[in-house]
Amino acid sequence: MAKSMLIISRQGPWSGPSAREALDIALAGGAFDLELAVLFLDDGVFQLAGAQQPAALEQKDLTANLQALPLFGVDQLFACQSSLALRGIDATRLTLPIDVLEDAALRALINLYDHVVTL
Known part of the structure; x- marks a missing residue:
């Protein structure tokens, strides 16, 4: 019986x-055909905002990793509506197609998965 995992990215x-x-966990799990989804919550929604300039902080850009998720079978991507709203991020301008969920739907989503990893 296949197991499922929800990765909650909060940073x-x-x-x-x-x-x-x-x-990295999502990409690795996707390579092994694990049923995966990623939920962007709290400051994690900043990962989905466009026009980031990681070079200014001497960091690597995460955009390529994010865009690779569907290629690895991770096509269930979610974001918290209230997290987006609190941070002034317009859900229609995200860098990936994301299902935006209200708080009540988040609880139901978490209960669907066998394992939940929060980072």
Whole structure:
């Protein structure tokens, strides 16, 4: 019986290694045909904002990793509506096609998965 995993990414793209690690876990799991989804929550929604300039912070751009997710079978991508709203991010201008969920739907989403990893 196949197991499923939800990865909750709560850190901004430049606040430490957690954002990159969440994407690495998703890409690795996708390579092994694990049923995966990624939820961007809290500052994690900043990963989805366009026009980032990582070179100014001497960081690597996460955009290529994000865009590779569907290629690795990770096509269930979600973002928290209230996290986007609190940070002034317009859901129609995200860099990837994302399902935006209200708080009540987040609880239901989390309950669908066998394993939940939060970074």
